[in-house]
């Protein structure tokens with residue numbers, strides 16, 4: 001079977017990208033290969049992580065461009081690289097509907113909360129954890145879902161919860177959610193996709209049994 005060609009989209013530190021690179025290195029994504037990393041920020045540390053792993057990189061700067069222009073340039077880059085799966089790993093850009101038509105059920109996002117809580121436009125990065133703490137929830141976590149034109153609104157693939165602890169700061173909570181949820185769920189979801197085990201039925205994602 002030919003491997004699925006994966007592009008990872010990033011904007012910042014890239015710890016989720018690193019989790020994917022490490023999983024790939026351990027042979028945990030046998031039916032896929034990360035062939036391209038695209039950053040919206042020229043100085044994102046995620047680009048250094050990709051270079052260290054020998055993965056081709058590209059930067060498409062978001063600032064100063066219309067949303068449609070950015071989306072068109074991104075789609076062209078993904079087409080040129082014959083991408084099967086797009087992974088949003090800390091990608092802080094909202095794309096035009098054109099992208100989601102093209103990559104329907106072929107784009108996966110990781111969000112640092114239990115969707116439908118603390119999600120949508122304006123909920124990104126550390127802000128998500130600030131909001132969870134301010135609201136006083138006792139549990140939070142992460143969600144990996146198919147991305148569609150509604151920000152954080154697509155069908156849910158995997159979720160995992162962690163408790164909020166008494167002296168948590170946004171930073172300590174972010175770390176727990178990353179370590180215990182995001183870095184585990186994202187590689188697992190990518191593997192399931194590449195193995196052809198995700199079946200989307202409306203909003204419901206079913207995980208097919210592994211073939212013996």
Ligand code: GAR
Pocket residue numbers: 011012013014015016017046089090091092110111112123124125128178182
């Ligand atoms: C991660 O927590 C990711 O879930 C979140 O930003 C962080 C990026 O970290 N993404 C969003 O908030 C998107 N709505 P990373 O660059 O180290 O992977």
